[in-house]
Amino acid sequence: MPPMLFVNNIEVVYHPYILVLKGISIKVPEGSIVAVLGPNGAGKTTLLKAISGLIKLDRGRVTKGEIRFRGTPIQNRDPDIVSRMGIIYVAEGRRIFKELTVEENIEAVSYAWGSGDPDLVYKYFPRLRARRKSRAGYLSGGEQQMLAIGLALLAQPRLLMLDEPSLGLAPKIVNEVYESVKRLHEEEGTTILLAEQNARKALEIADYGYIIENGKIVIEGEAEKLRSDKDVQEFYLGLKKAEGVSYRRAKWYRRKKRWV
Amino acid sequence: MVVLTAQTAAVNTFQALVMGLVFAALGLGFNIVYRVSKSINLAHPTLVLLAAYTALVVSTRLGAGMAVAVAAAAAVGAAAGAALEVLIARPLRGRPPIALIAATLGAYYVFKALAKMIAGDMWTTASLPLPTFTARFGPVVVDASDLLALGLAGGLVAAVAALHRYTRLGVAMRAVAEDPYGAAAYGLPVRMLTMLSWAIAGAAGGVAAVALAAKTGVEPSLEVYVIEALAASLLAGLDSIAGIVLGGLVLGLVYQYSNFLLGTILPGFGEAAAFTLMLFVLLVKPYGIFGTERIERV
Numbered sequence: 312m313p314p315m316l317f318v319n320n321i322e323v324v325y326h327p328y329i330l331v332l333k334g335i336s337i338k339v340p341e342g343s344i345v346a347v348l349g350p351n352g353a354g355k356t357t358l359l360k361a362i363s364g365l366i367k368l369d370r371g372r373v374t375k376g377e378i379r380f381r382g383t384p385i386q387n388r389d390p391d392i393v394s395r396m397g398i399i400y401v402a403e404g405r406r407i408f409k410e411l412t413v414e415e416n417i418e419a420v421s422y423a424w425g426s427g428d429p430d431l432v433y434k435y436f437p438r439l440r441a442r443r444k445s446r447a448g449y450l451s452g453g454e455q456q457m458l459a460i461g462l463a464l465l466a467q468p469r470l471l472m473l474d475e476p477s478l479g480l481a482p483k484i485v486n487e488v489y490e491s492v493k494r495l496h497e498e499e500g501t502t503i504l505l506a507e508q509n510a511r512k513a514l515e516i517a518d519y520g521y522i523i524e525n526g527k528i529v530i531e532g533e534a535e536k537l538r539s540d541k542d543v544q545e546f547y548l549g550l551k552k553a554e555g556v557s558y559r560r561a562k563w564y565r566r567k568k569r570w571v
Numbered sequence: 572m573v574v575l576t577a578q579t580a581a582v583n584t585f586q587a588l589v590m591g592l593v594f595a596a597l598g599l600g601f602n603i604v605y606r607v608s609k610s611i612n613l614a615h616p617t618l619v620l621l622a623a624y625t626a627l628v629v630s631t632r633l634g635a636g637m638a639v640a641v642a643a644a645a646a647v648g649a650a651a652g653a654a655l656e657v658l659i660a661r662p663l664r665g666r667p668p669i670a671l672i673a674a675t676l677g678a679y680y681v682f683k684a685l686a687k688m689i690a691g692d693m694w695t696t697a698s699l700p701l702p703t704f705t706a707r708f709g710p711v712v713v714d715a716s717d718l719l720a721l722g723l724a725g726g727l728v729a730a731v732a733a734l735h736r737y738t739r740l741g742v743a744m745r746a747v748a749e750d751p752y753g754a755a756a757y758g759l760p761v762r763m764l765t766m767l768s769w770a771i772a773g774a775a776g777g778v779a780a781v782a783l784a785a786k787t788g789v790e791p792s793l794e795v796y797v798i799e800a801l802a803a804s805l806l807a808g809l810d811s812i813a814g815i816v817l818g819g820l821v822l823g824l825v826y827q828y829s830n831f832l833l834g835t836i837l838p839g840f841g842e843a844a845a846f847t848l849m850l851f852v853l854l855v856k857p858y859g860i861f862g863t864e865r866i867e868r869v
């Protein structure tokens with residue numbers, strides 16, 4: 312069976328000639344969690360935005376290759392069309408409507424989807440119920456991230472794309488967010504594409520992972536394999552000290568300090 | 572020399588209240604557009620002019636009732652607002668706000684020309700055909716023009732506030748106004764909601780036009796009142812309806828009392844006072860009294 316999402320050797324260019332993704336291929340099978348890992352600036356966000364069509368609003372486009380969702384090519388489509396097909400992107404940096412209350416955030420997104428059972432949000436993020444009258448801008452970082460993911464659920468996505476849900480959150484809160492993501496994956500059957508710098512956390516829930524550097528995939532494999540892979544352990548999970556490293560490895564190692 | 576007695580104070584304060592609400596209603600259009608497009612719609616004043624002459628023509632030439640005239644003015648305003656969005660605001664999205672401001676200044680003259688065309692040989696000073704009716708509350712005499720202006724302006728402000736606060740559509744419009752990019756990611760129909768916001772701003776201009784015309788009559792330079800209402804909107808910081816009402820009321824008081832007390836010595840001082848107030852506010856509080864400080868993103 313073909314995968315739900317198939318990204319086939321794409322190149323992405325930002326206006327005017329900034330080549331950011333240099334031939335990336337990934338597969339997301341239905342019902343799985345796939346992680347895209349890599350340091351800051353690797354191109355994770357660009358990949359997710361290329362899939363969602365939001366790249367257009369940043370004056371970027373897919374110049375080579377193709378993106379297929381359930382067999383239909385979707386590269387360079389408008390973001391509203393892609394979201395109608397069931398692909399919802401939760402942007403990095405907790406992009407919620409900060410001037411609206413939690414409840415109003417839910418109402419606004421419900422308007423787009425006609426459905427909008429607020430209980431769906433509160434089911435997976437019960438903390439938000441007590442804060443439903445607060446302005447979203449006054450929520451804690453963790454609560455804002457929960458709201459951002461909760462809003463996406465209102466669209467009943469087939470493919471949920473999460474961009475760095477752990478960024479800037481305390482480890483305890485990261486665990487809580489990841490618990491909820493895992494739970495909604497299991498209970499709603501949502502397929503998830505997860506971009507993270509926090510490789511360790513992402514590989515805890517993912518089935519498969521891709522490591523991107525500088526717009527190219529450098530390693531890929533089953534999450535279990537990646538967790539036990541010596542290179543990955545050294546450079547992406549920070550488990551061992553590196554010694555006698557090649558230039559390329561040394562570069563990874565330096566990066567490790569920044570983002571693992 | 573005019574004297575301020577308890578009686579004249581009551582009469583003038585009532586008129587100031589009426590004009591204040593009319594100013595607030597005229598300012599709503601600026602408020603709605605500013606929130607969704609972060610820009611000042613300089614075509615709003617002549618959009619109001621166009622709607623006022625539409626109401627005049629429909630009510631006198633076609634002999635239709637006032638309700639029909641209001642509906643026609645609102646429809647023309649809505650169409651003009653939607654056209655501004657589609658033809659100007661949408662192509663200029665992502666450009667510096669000044670580009671859109673300049674483009675709406677061009678539309679200012681287009682709407683003025685359209686108003687003249689619709690008016691035809693009525694392009695003069697005229698009054699709306701209102702029923703003769705007066706009621707007396709102590710020293711204050713209320714006539715049909717006061718009732719119409721109060722009802723339309725007050726009803727309009729309440730309706731727009733309720734739309735934004737209590738309906739899903741209105742809340743979605745606020746979401747798009749705050750972050751169109753994020754709204755698109757969550758599947759909100761951003762283009763449609765942006766156009767709808769401009770259309771509602773235009774319809775509000777149309778309804779406010781009839782409220783204004785009821786008080787001042789229709790004249791080829793009617794848009795001056797709307798430019799004064801921009802003062803009320805700036806006073807409020809352009810992004811809060813409660814603030815716009817207060818700004819309108821303050822302006823109504825300044826306008827009414829400067830005309831009453833100084834009008835015989837310095838005719839037309841009401842307008843001057845309003846513009847002076849606007850200038851002062853911009854110097855002291857560039858984001859308005861209630862406005863939140865915003866970084867203009869280019």
Ligand SMILES: Nc1ncnc2c1ncn2[C@@H]1O[C@H](COP(=O)(O)OP(=O)(O)O)[C@@H](O)[C@H]1O
Binds near residue numbers: 326355370
């Ligand atoms: N709108 C844009 N225009 C030009 N270059 C961009 C734009 N957005 C991102 N980039 C560049 O693309 C590269 C990848 O960025 P990004 O996809 O955000 O990486 P990541 O999400 O992995 O941190 C970076 O070098 C970044 O500077």
Ligand SMILES: [Mg+2]
Binds near residue numbers: 352355
């Ligand atoms: Mg990123």
